[in-house]
Amino acid sequence: MRALVLNCTLKASPEPSNTDRLADVVVRALREREVEVTTVRLADLNILPGVATDMGAGDDWPRVHEQLLASQILVVATPTWVGHPSSIAQRVLERMDAMLSETDADGRPVAYNRVAGVVVTGNEDSAHHVISEIAGGLMDFGYTIPGQAWTYWNRGPGPGPSYSETEEGHEWSAKTGRAMAANLHTVARALATTPMGPPPA
Template sequence: MRAVIINCTLKPSPAPSNTEALARVVAEALEQDGVTVDWVRAVDHDIKPGVESDMGDGDAWPDIRRRILAAEILIIATPTWVGRPSSVAQRVIERMDAMLSETDEQGRPVAYNRVAGVVNTGNEDGAHHVISEISGSLADIGFTIPGQAWTYWHLGPGAGPDYLDDQRGHDWAAKTGRAMARNLVTVARALVATPIQPPPE
């Protein structure tokens, strides 16, 4: 089983990413359950604006899309900015919009029989809004969202320290992240055993 984690930090590599640090807790739990984890730091790639799967020369999205569709588990990891997902996360979701009209060889939306979850960090409040916004978008596209397939960390309300700079709340975020991993793997395995069938004619 494979998972792909798309880190939507605004910081290019090799800058440390608070969001990646928490996402690694989830990744480690997935790996302990036998899942191979693939990482994408989206800001390092030229993901062009648009709502098609290939926006032409230089567009990095077709390869990222291929990696998403090669996995049974997708995790969108994003910081909170101005109470919302990062602009990088929004770009990723917009590019995934094309999947709404793409089907597999059995006529199912290409995102079917894949699960998805959200990791969120921020030095401001808004985690539940970010999680709801991304989860709702992914469900629209066709991913299955297991119960409590998320974890977050912040010390809101208001501005505060970053995840890597303050140990408060790490235990809760890690415990929730491990539960998230378990829930994602459990439902992904159920879908492998009993896949969603094509819609009726």
């Protein structure tokens, strides 16, 4: 089984990413379940704006799309900016919109029988809003969102340290991340055993 983690931090490598650090809790828990995990930091790529799978010369999204189709589990990890997902996370949803018109050999939307979850960090609140925005989009595309398929960390009201600058709240976020990984893996296995068929005509 394969999983793909899309890190939607605004920071390009090698700058440290708070989002990557929390997502790594989920990655480790998935690997403990013998899931092959690939993490992609999208700020390192040229993801052109648009709603097609391939926007032409210079667009790095097609190879991300290939990885989506090769994975049974998707984790979208994003920081919170002004109470919303990062601009890169929003672009991910816009580019994935093309999957609505893509079907497999059995006539199913290509996102069917795949599961997805969300990781959110930020020294401001709105994590549940960000989770809802991303999970709602992924469900539209055909992904299955298991119960409690998310984890987050935030500082709370007012300015303060980022995830990597404090240990406050880490224990809860890590425990929730491990539960997220377990639920994603369980439902992905169930769908592999009993997959959904194409939508009724």
